[in-house]
Amino acid sequence: MPITEFKMPKMGESITEATIINWLKNVGDTVMAEETIVEVATDKVDNDVPAPVSGVITEIRFKKDDIVKVGEVLALIDSEGVESQVPTAPRPDAETSSASPKTQTEDHKIPNPEVKLKTNPDAFLSPLIISIAQKENLSLEEVQSIQGSGADGRIQKSDVFNYLKNRKYALPSRPTTDNRQPTTDFPKPKINFVEGKDRIVEMDRMRKMIADHMVYSKQTSPHVTSYIEVDVTNLVNWRNANKDAFAAKHNEKLTFTPIFVDAVAKAIVDFPMINVSVDGKNIIVHQDINIGMATALPSGNLIVPVVKNANEKKLPELAKTVNHLADSSRTGKLKPDEIQGSTFTISNVGTFGSLMGTPIINQPEVAILALGIIKKRPEVIETESGDEIAIRSMMFLSLSFDHRVVDGFLGGSFLRKVGDYLEQFDINTTL
Structure with a gap:
């Protein structure tokens, strides 16, 4: 048959x-x-x-x-x-x-045939591999030393389990109550639960993945956050004056996000060592500049669609890509490839009215930029006739970076360069 x-x-x-x-x-x-x-x-x-x-x-x-x-x-x-x-x-x-x-x-269920392992490990670790590593008490360096059997040497679930099975030294003991609980004599704080008033909500699959990824990032990368304030008055005035003409010509909304992506991509070209990943004792310098956009979903969860090769796109194309990714995120129509391969991430916390933020690095990247709300306020500015007080549109930028490979000079210089591109936005930019 x-x-x-x-x-x-x-x-x-x-x-x-x-x-x-x-x-x-x-x-x-x-x-x-x-x-x-x-x-x-x-x-x-x-x-x-x-x-x-x-x-x-x-x-x-x-x-x-x-x-x-x-x-x-x-x-x-x-x-x-x-x-x-x-x-x-x-x-x-x-x-x-x-x-x-x-x-x-x-x-x-038929057991999978034994796969011949490749010799070159892949530095990228999926959320699943991260979760397994946390449960089995594996360090980042140890996980990345495992030979992967997936495409381009990517580490698979079976590779990790094979490694654990053949491990030559004993695994350290783990607490039975919380597999991420640090070794400490301090008792776990008691949660006060009021029967009939409080309720228990189980994390959905995506929230569990986000939680694991965030904890893993904080345990892996020593986070440092730097801040600057930028005057985006010219940029805001240009966007407000041209958004209708832009929509009529390109049939796309002109938000601030594609302008932010453009500034970040240009700054990465100037400082390529911010566009890297850490692989054990090696630094992987990425040639592609793929900007992830942290996007809130209606469910309250977070997803990061990716603008691929952002440095090669002009503003109209960036606007089209950003709008497509944002709409697809909120309607659940993102394709798997559209959330893969980011090398740097931005998070527009100003969307929610936040003045600034201290974002957590999106592993395996080494830096993430948060953009605060744009607010008008009186500022002292220098003019040809001297200092004057004027109403300006101001915004805070904050950069969290991995201090293992990004020092204060690189992080601060990169952040300042992003600010310069926003402050010095060319108001003669053609549509």
């Missing part, structure tokens, strides 16, 4: 694996071609995966929360069985055909 292998599809050039969120069908169920039968997640982006053919599902090989590589067989579909709900031949799992995917796949 014709059996079709239902495989994990490729969802982007840099995506090598995905996590199963939920099976919508069970063994024995009839499915139609293009009908969604499983939901998967790549980092923070969820995707529906449709059936390639119509038929009856005869086998499911992975269960919820399993990590599956692109190209691996998720399930088998009998395309001749579409006319009947259950195949005529008896199946070992016939009595449990209506059970959950978890029950079905425990008997059917």
